[in-house]
Amino acid sequence: MSDQQPAKHLDEFTLLMYVERQLDRDAAQEVSLHTQTCTRCLTLLRALDRESRLLTRSMLEEDEPLPLKLSQFHEKVKRSLGWIWGVVFGLAALGVYALYTGYIEPWQNQLEQAGFGGTNLLSLMVFQSAFWKGWQSMFSLVEFVALSCVAGFGVFAIRRYLRRGTALAVMFASLGLLASFATPASAAEFRKSESVTVGKEEIIKSDLYATAEHIRIEGTVEGDFFGFGTSVEISGHVAGDVICFCQSLRISGQIDGNLRSMANNITITGTIDRSASTFTEMFTIDPTGKIGRNLTSFAKSLTIDGSLGRDLLAMFAKGTINGSIGGSLSARGENLTINGGASIGGPAKFEGDNPADVSSNAKLASPLEYKKLEHKSHNARGSGYYVWTVIWTAAYVLFGLVLLSLLPGFSREASQNVENVGASFGLGVLVFFAVPIAAVIACITVVGLFVGLTTVFLWYASLYFAQIIVGATVGQWILGRAADTWGLIGRMVIGICILRATMAVPYLGMWIKFGVIIWGVGALSLAIYRRLQPTLAPNIPSVPMTPASAPSAPLPPNTTVGGY
Amino acid sequence: MSVPGITEPKDLIVRARAGDTQAWGELYREYAPAIFRFCRRAMPTREDAEDATMEIFMKLREKLGQFDPSRSFSAWLYKVAANHCWDLLRRRKARHDKDMEDVEEIPLEAPEPNQLERLIEERSSEEVRKALNTLGTRARMALVMRYYSDMSYDEIADALGVRRPFVGVVLLRARHDLRQALQGSGALAVGGTQ
Numbered sequence: 001m002s003d004q005q006p007a008k009h010l011d012e013f014t015l016l017m018y019v020e021r022q023l024d025r026d027a028a029q030e031v032s033l034h035t036q037t038c039t040r041c042l043t044l045l046r047a048l049d050r051e052s053r054l055l056t057r058s059m060l061e062e063d064e065p066l067p068l069k070l071s072q073f074h075e076k077v078k079r080s081l082g083w084i085w086g087v088v089f090g091l092a093a094l095g096v097y098a099l100y101t102g103y104i105e106p107w108q109n110q111l112e113q114a115g116f117g118g119t120n121l122l123s124l125m126v127f128q129s130a131f132w133k134g135w136q137s138m139f140s141l142v143e144f145v146a147l148s149c150v151a152g153f154g155v156f157a158i159r160r161y162l163r164r165g166t167a168l169a170v171m172f173a174s175l176g177l178l179a180s181f182a183t184p185a186s187a188a189e190f191r192k193s194e195s196v197t198v199g200k201e202e203i204i205k206s207d208l209y210a211t212a213e214h215i216r217i218e219g220t221v222e223g224d225f226f227g228f229g230t231s232v233e234i235s236g237h238v239a240g241d242v243i244c245f246c247q248s249l250r251i252s253g254q255i256d257g258n259l260r261s262m263a264n265n266i267t268i269t270g271t272i273d274r275s276a277s278t279f280t281e282m283f284t285i286d287p288t289g290k291i292g293r294n295l296t297s298f299a300k301s302l303t304i305d306g307s308l309g310r311d312l313l314a315m316f317a318k319g320t321i322n323g324s325i326g327g328s329l330s331a332r333g334e335n336l337t338i339n340g341g342a343s344i345g346g347p348a349k350f351e352g353d354n355p356a357d358v359s360s361n362a363k364l365a366s367p368l369e370y371k372k373l374e375h376k377s378h379n380a381r382g383s384g385y386y387v388w389t390v391i392w393t394a395a396y397v398l399f400g401l402v403l404l405s406l407l408p409g410f411s412r413e414a415s416q417n418v419e420n421v422g423a424s425f426g427l428g429v430l431v432f433f434a435v436p437i438a439a440v441i442a443c444i445t446v447v448g449l450f451v452g453l454t455t456v457f458l459w460y461a462s463l464y465f466a467q468i469i470v471g472a473t474v475g476q477w478i479l480g481r482a483a484d485t486w487g488l489i490g491r492m493v494i495g496i497c498i499l500r501a502t503m504a505v506p507y508l509g510m511w512i513k514f515g516v517i518i519w520g521v522g523a524l525s526l527a528i529y530r531r532l533q534p535t536l537a538p539n540i541p542s543v544p545m546t547p548a549s550a551p552s553a554p555l556p557p558n559t560t561v562g563g564y
Numbered sequence: 565m566s567v568p569g570i571t572e573p574k575d576l577i578v579r580a581r582a583g584d585t586q587a588w589g590e591l592y593r594e595y596a597p598a599i600f601r602f603c604r605r606a607m608p609t610r611e612d613a614e615d616a617t618m619e620i621f622m623k624l625r626e627k628l629g630q631f632d633p634s635r636s637f638s639a640w641l642y643k644v645a646a647n648h649c650w651d652l653l654r655r656r657k658a659r660h661d662k663d664m665e666d667v668e669e670i671p672l673e674a675p676e677p678n679q680l681e682r683l684i685e686e687r688s689s690e691e692v693r694k695a696l697n698t699l700g701t702r703a704r705m706a707l708v709m710r711y712y713s714d715m716s717y718d719e720i721a722d723a724l725g726v727r728r729p730f731v732g733v734v735l736l737r738a739r740h741d742l743r744q745a746l747q748g749s750g751a752l753a754v755g756g757t758q
Contacts, residue, residue: 012674016739017732022717043677050684051739052711058692059605059712066597067614409619413655485622530655 010034010041012048019048188223196229198236207240215246217253224257232263234270241274251289259291268306275310285323294327304342311346321362332373338362386504393500400468400492408485410527411469415488417523418473427529428466428522435459466520467513471495572637581628592621595638599645605696605708606649616652620645642713646705646723653701675743687746695745703738710735 010031017023018031035042188207196212198204198219207223215227217234224240231248234255241257249263252270259272265282268289275293283299285291289306294313302316304323311327317334321342328346334353338344340361348364350356351371358368404411417424436459442452475491478498499516503509573594579587599620603613624644631640687695696704702724709715709723721728 009674013732013736016736020717020732020735022732040677043681044675047675047677047680047684048739051680054684054687054689054692055707055711055742058689058696059601059708061689061693062597062601063690063693064601064604064610066600067610069614070596070600070617408622 009038012044015041015045016048019045019052200236242272287323329368338364338368389500389504393497396464396468396471396496396500397493399464400471400496401489403465403468404472404485404489404492408488410531411472412485412488413530414469414520414523414527415472415476417526418470418519420523420526421519423526424519424522426522427525428518428520431459431462431521431525432518462521462524463517466517466524467499468492468496468520469523470516470520471499474498574633574637577628577631577633577637581631581633588625595641596621599641602642602645602708602712603649605693605712606646606705607653608697608701612652616645616649620648623648639715639719642709642715643719643723646709646713646715646719650705650723653705656701675740680743683743683747691746692742695742698745699738699741702734703741706731706734707738707742 014023014027014031018028023031031045035045188209189204190209192211194212195214195216196210197216198208198221200218202219204219204221204223207226208217208221209226211228213230215229215232217225217232217238218236220237220239222239225234225238225242225244227242227244227246229246231250232244232246233250233252234242235253237254237256239256242251242255242259242261244259244261244263246261247264249261249266251259251266251268251272254270255272256274258274259276259278261277262279264280265284266278266280267284267286268276268291269286270288271290271292273292275295276291277296279298281300282303283297283301284303285306285308287305290309291307292309294310295304295308297312297314297316299314300317302314302319304312304321304325307324307326309326312325312329312331314331315333316331319331319333319336320339321329321337321344322339323341324343324345326345329344329348329350331349332351336350336352336356338356338358340359342359343363345365347366348368349371350368351373353373355370356368358364435455439452439455439459442455472488472492472495475493475495475498476488478494479491499512503513503516505512573591576587576591576594580591596617600613600617603616603620604610607613607616624641627644631637696707699707706720706724709720715723717728717731720731720734724731724734726734
C-alpha cells in the first residue's frame with residue numbers, strides 16, 4: 001500500500017456498502033483499488049467493519065436470562081387449553097340460551113301475533129318491505145355489495161403496499177376493469193326547491209327523490225317516491241313504494257307498493273295496495289282510505305275508519321277503530337275503543353292500562369283478549385333477576401373469551417385505549433350516536449340497505465364488546481397488566497364480574513352501564529382508527545454517493561464482492 | 565442466518581408441524597432465548613420484549629404449517645419475529661414517534677476515521693446495548709435485523725416496508741445515531757470528507 005493520497009475520498013455510504021457486500025463487482029473493484037492507495041479511506045473501511053462486529057457481538061451477548069414467565073409460558077398454554085374449551089362450550093350453550101330466550105323468542109312471538117308467522121325479521125324486512133325490488137334488481141345489489149366487500153378487503157390487505165406505485169397502478173387498473181363490467185345504475189330523478197309538484201299529466205318513469213317544503217304528487221311516479229319535506233300530499237299514482245319523512249303526509253291517491261314513513265301526522269283517504277309501517281303522532285285511515293295488507297304503527301293517536309286488508313300491529317296512547325280489519329289485531333297502549341261499525345276478521349288482543357271499550361255492535365271474529373299492561377318497576381327485582389344477571393354475566397364472559405381468543409392483539413390495543421380516558425369518551429359519544437344515524441341514512445337508499453344493516457349489527461355488537469374491553473382493563477387495574485392473552489382473559493373475567501355487579505345497582509347501575517358502553521365503544525373505535533392508519537411512508541433522503549473512478553486492478557485478497 | 569449454537573432441528577420441526585405438542589415444547593425451549601434476545605434488542609422495554617416473544621410463538625404455532633421445510637427454520641423464525649416486532653413498533657410509532665422523519669432530513673457527514681476507530685475501541689458491549697435503546701424505532705430495528713439476525717437487505721426491506729436501495733441508507737443513519745448516542749451529539753460529525 002502506498003501513502004499516496006488521492007484528491008477525492010470515498011464517501012462513507014460506499015464504504016459501508018462495500019463492507020456489507022452490497023456493491024456490484026465493478027464498484028467493489030473501484031473501492032478495493034482506492035483503499036490500496038488511500039490510508040484515510042482504508043482506516044474508515046476498517047472502522048466500519050469493526051463497528052459491524054462490535055454491533056453483532058453486543059447484541060448476541062447473553063446479558064439476561066430467559067424470564068421465568070417465558071420459561072413457563074409453553075407449559076402454561078398447554079395446561080390452559082385443556083379446560084378452557086370446556087368452559088367455552090359450556091358458556092356458549094348458556095349464552096345461546098340467554099340470547100334465544102331474551103331476544104329471539106319474544107320477537108318471534110310478537111311477529112307471530114302480528115300475523116307474520118313462518119317468517120323471521122330479516123326475511124320480513126328484506127323480502128316484504130319497501131326495499132325489495134324484485135330478484136333482478138336484488139341480484140345487482142348483491143353483486144355490488146359483493147364487489148364492494150372484495151374491494152374493501154383488498155384495500156385492507158394491501159394497505160401496507162399502497163404507497164408503492166405498482167400497487168396503486170394495479171388497484172386503479174382493477175377498479176377500471178370492474179367499472180367497465182359494472183351494470184349501469186338505474187335512473188332516478190331528483191327535485192329540490194321550495195315547492196315540488198308533479199303535475200296531473202306528468203309521468204316520471206323512474207324513482208323520484210324530492211326535497212321541499214311542500215311536495216305534491218298529482219301525476220304518476222312509475223318508480224319509488226322518496227320525500228323529505230314539511231307537507232307531502234299524494235293525490236296521484238305511485239307505482240312503487242313511498243318512503244317519506246315529513247311533518248304532514250296526506251295520501252288521497254293510489255300507491256301500488258308499501259308506505260314507510262316517519263311523520264307528525266298521516267292521513268290516508270286513498271289506497272295503499274301493500275303494507276304500511278309508520279311512526280307518527282296521529283295516524284288516520286279515513287272512511288275512504290284503504291291499506292291492502294298489514295299495518296304496523298307506532299302512534300300517539302291511531303284511528304282506523306277505513307279498511308285494512310290484513311293484520312294490525314300497533315302501539316298507541318289512544319286507539320279508535322270504526323272501520324274493518326281483515327286479519328288480526330295485536331295492540332298495546334293506554335286506551336282502545338272499538339265502535340259499532342268496526343269489524344275484525346281475526347283474533348284480537350289488547351294489552352293496555354284500561355280494558356278496551358268494545359261496542360256490542362262491533363263484529364269481532366273472536367272476543368277481544370285483554371291483558372292489563374304491567375309497568376315494571378326498576379326496583380321490583382325478584383330472585384329471577386339475579387339469576388339472569390348471573391346468566392348474562394356468563395354470556396359476557398363467553399363472548400369475551402371468544403373475542404379475546406380470536407382478536408388478542410386488537411383486544412389488547414383496545415384495552416390500552418381505555419386508559420386514554422378523554423379520547424375514548426369523546427370518540428365514544430360520537431360513535432355511539434353518529435353511527436346509528438349514519439346507518440339509518442344508508443338504509444334509505446337501496447344500495448345502502450346492506451351496508452346500513454351491517455353497520456347497525458356491528459354497532460350493536462360493539463356495545464357488548466365495549467363492556468368486555470372495559471372489564472379487561474378493570475381486571476388489569478386490580479391484578480396488574482397481563483403479559484399474555486390468557487392473562488388478559490383472566491383479568492377480563494374478573495373485570496366483567498365487577499362491572500356487572502355494579503350495573504345491577506338500582507338507578508345508578510343504568511348510568512354506569514351507559515358510561516361503560518360509551519367508554520368502551522370509544523376505545524374500540526380508537527383501536528380501529530389506529531389500525532386503519534397507513535404505515536408511515538419512509539421519508540429517506542438520498543445519501544450523497546461519490547461515483548468512484550474506474551481503475552481496473554485486482555481485488556484485495558479475502559474480499560467478497562456484491563454478496564458473491 | 566442461524567441462531568448461534570443451534571443446529572437446525574429438522575426432525576423436531578416436522579413433528580411439531582404434525583401437531584406433536586412435546587416437539588413443539590422442545591422447539592420453544594430451543595429457540596425462545598434467542599427470540600427473546602432479539603425482541604429485547606428490538607423493543608423498547610423488557611416487558612414489551614416478553615410480550616412480543618410470547619405473541620411470536622403463539623403466531624408461530626399457528627403458522628408452522630406454512631413453513632417450507634426445505635428452507636432455514638431460523639431464517640423463517642427471525643422473519644416472523646422481525647415482522648411482528650416491527651408491526652408493534654410501527655403502530656406505536658404512528659402514535660408517538662413522529663419526530664424521526666424530521667431528523668432524517670438532516671444530511672449526514674462522514675466521520676473522522678481515527679475518531680471512529682477510537683470510539684469503537686473504547687466502548688463496551690454493554691454501552692452499545694444501552695445506546696441502542698436510545699435510538700429511534702426504525703434505526704434500532706434495522707440494526708437488530710442486520711447485525712443480530714443477519715437478515716438480508718431484501719428481507720429487511722420487506723419487513724420495514726422500504727425499497728431495497730434504502731436499506732443501506734437506513735443502516736448508515738442508524739449507525740450515525742448510534743455513534744451520537746455513544747459519544748454525545750455531533751461528536752463524530754466533524755471533518756467530513758467527500
